[in-house]
Amino acid sequence: PVGSTTRRLSFFVMVLCNSRMIYVEFTVSQTMEHFLACQQHAFCFFGGVPQKVMVDNLKSAVLKRAIGQAPIFNPRYLDFANHYGFTIVPCGIRKGNEKGRVESGVGYVKKNLLSGLDIPDFKVMKPIAEHWLETVANVRVHRETGKKPVDLFEQEKASLQPLPVEAYDVAVINQVRASRQFRVTVDTNRYSVPAQLSGVGVTVRQYPDRICIYHEGNLVARHVRSYDRRQDFELPDHPKELLAQRRKARDQKLLMRFLVLSDKAEAYYQQLNERRLNTLHHIRQIVALSEIYPLEQVQRAIDDAFIFQAFSCEYIANLLEHRTRPARESGALHVTRRSDLLDLTIAQPNLGIYDYSIMEDEDDNKGN
Structure with a gap:
């Protein structure tokens, strides 16, 4: 299982001839970037590069091989070999026995590590392989040598060439055109680029662990590579330009x-x-x-x-x-005609009370 899908499990094996020190790496693809990266990781694991590397006649290494003729190597693999300084030694046609040590290593991985192993998801294979190499494969007493590979390796590693200062760029490069939805497709998965590059030609560099996208020599997007299928991956900054437009x-x-x-x-x-x-x-x-x-x-x-x-x-x-807003119309003036309001009779006021009050005030003043 890989995410929501399933893929065929593959693994790469490299064995050092003298010590039988083994390196194993699991993949779900056998394309060129994986083939080169697995060897690169093996050299780092051993801490050096052997003088010769014997390989099968697979197309990633040998394009054409005919009896009695020199092999035609894959130019990319030949460039890789020149970078690390080893000589490619292809097996003879239909002579897998010439690399019996690695064939035995393949069988050992199948019988000892994979037999009966429950794999819930591909992502667990890397730690499982590392633990197995450290605790089982390279510390066992080898049937042929009678010694532990890790012990013999202490002597053999002196014969290895030093690693180059710069690692080889294992990416597979493709020129593609971004879709109108500013996406590029790699192995059925879609990865975003900045929205302004919609419909524009870009360069995609495919690594086993990442997807790098360039435009005019500048890195414009970097995604973690997914081995799921038909998934969409968008970086948060990529649609900003489209939204602004x-x-x-x-x-x-x-x-x-x-x-x-x-x-x-x-x-x-x-x-x-x-x-x-x-x-x-x-x-x-x-x-x-x-x-x-x-x-x-x-x-x-x-x-x-x-x-x-x-x-x-x-x-x-x-x-x-x-x-x-509707304006209110002025209402008509209504004058009342009720007789009880119009015909009023008001009694004449008695003004004599004012004269009486004045006389009383005058009497009081005389008494004082």
């Missing part, structure tokens, strides 16, 4: 709708900008009002707002609401 186009369309509302709309827009307001917010609200109220009323509201130097969507909304 869409937002810009949407804002431009909104502005065009606003400018046709009135002859004063362009000047109104400039005034909003000069006042450093959230221009798009006000324009968006005014355009929304034009979908509710008749165009003539919106046009008049903008014209009047410009005259009064009132630059905001709230003022436009208040004008429209006020002018569409």
Whole structure:
């Protein structure tokens, strides 16, 4: 199992002839980048490079082999060998016995490590292989030598060549064109590139553990390689340019709708900008009002707002609401004709009480 799918399990074996020190690496692919990377990892595991490497006549190493003729090596593998300084020794045609040590190693892996092994997911194979090499394969007493490979290796490693300063670039390079959805496809999986590269030719470098994508010599995307199938992988920054373009186009369309509302709309827009307001917010609200109220009323509201130097969507909304609110008609004046209100009889007031109060005040003053 690999993610949501299943793949055929393969493994690479390299055995040193003298000590029988073994290196094992599991893969789910046998393409060139895996073939080269597995040997590269083996050299790092041994801490050096042997003088000669014997290989099968597989196409990754030998393109053509005929009896009595010199083999034609795969140019990529030959370049790899030259970089690490070893000589390629291909087996004779149909003579697998010439590399019996590694064939025995393959059988040993199948019988000792893989037999009855439950594999829940491919990602567990790397730690399993490392643990097996350290605790079983390279510390056992070998049947042929009678000694532990790890002990004999102490003598053999002096014969290994030192590793080069720079590791060989094992990537397989392809020129592809990004899709309209700014994706490139590798082994049925889709990987994103920056949105501005939609439909543009890019260079894809396929490594066993990663996918690197270049445009005009610059690295524009780096993804962890997936061995699942038909999955989509998008980096968060890649759609930003597309979203910005869409937002810009949407804002431009909104502005065009606003400018046709009135002859004063362009000047109104400039005034909003000069006042450093959230221009798009006000324009968006005014355009929304034009979908509710008749165009003539919106046009008049903008014209009047410009005259009064009132630059905001709230003022436009208040004008429209006020002018569409029905005005109350003045009611008729009703004069009452009830006889009990019109024919009133009021008794004459008695003013004598004021004279009586004055006489009393005069008497009091005389007594004092």
